Amino acid sequence: MNTTAIELEVNGRKHSANVPPRKLLSDFVRQDLALPGTHVGCEHGVCGACTILMDGKAVRACLMFAVQADGASLTTVEGLSKAEELHPIQHAFWEEHGLQCGFCTPGMLAAAHELLSENNDPTDEEIREAISGNLCRCTGYEYIIDAIRTAAKKLRVTQASGASQNA
Secondary structure, rough: OEEEEEEEEOOEEEEEEEEOOOHHHHHHHHHHOOOOOOOOOOOOOOOOOOOOOOOOEEHHHHHEEEEHHOOOOOOOHHHHOOOOOOHHHHHHHHHHHOOOOOHHHHHHHHHHHHHHOOOOOOOOHHHHHHHOOOOOOOOOOHHHHHHHHHHHHHHHHHHHHHHHHHH
16 A cells, blocks of 8 residues: 655654655544544534644644655644643533533633634634634533633633742
8 A cells, every 4th residue: 555654743753754645634533543532523514623733723633644644743622631630721611511412522721722722812702713613512502602611711720820920
């Protein structure tokens, strides 16, 4: 079988692999890297369950080939937290009941992370727009919006305390 060599960073760790040119990034992450948090739902880019961060931007891993990620830095849901401590966005989802079955959660977290990296004080409308490509069949989205709003507040507090410590 024909393969292509790729090198990329996933959750802060460098990886090299030989992959078939048409292997989906979602399959590479789940199967080859054993990171099952990247969920595969519709396999058409509609549901958002496979959303991960590539160089800080949310992408649908089911719509990309692994070879397209060559040289990129990927962050999956497993890479959001440090050690045993939840990322503030993950903690806010837990705190505000922004998840139920959990299937959409990794994609929602990636979308929220991208939004809050660019805008640390989004309006509810901006939050709705940011997660509009991610489907959730359990929560009705209100708890997810609450969670992202809470995460934004937590991140602003963290950034403010970090800035005052550096002053």
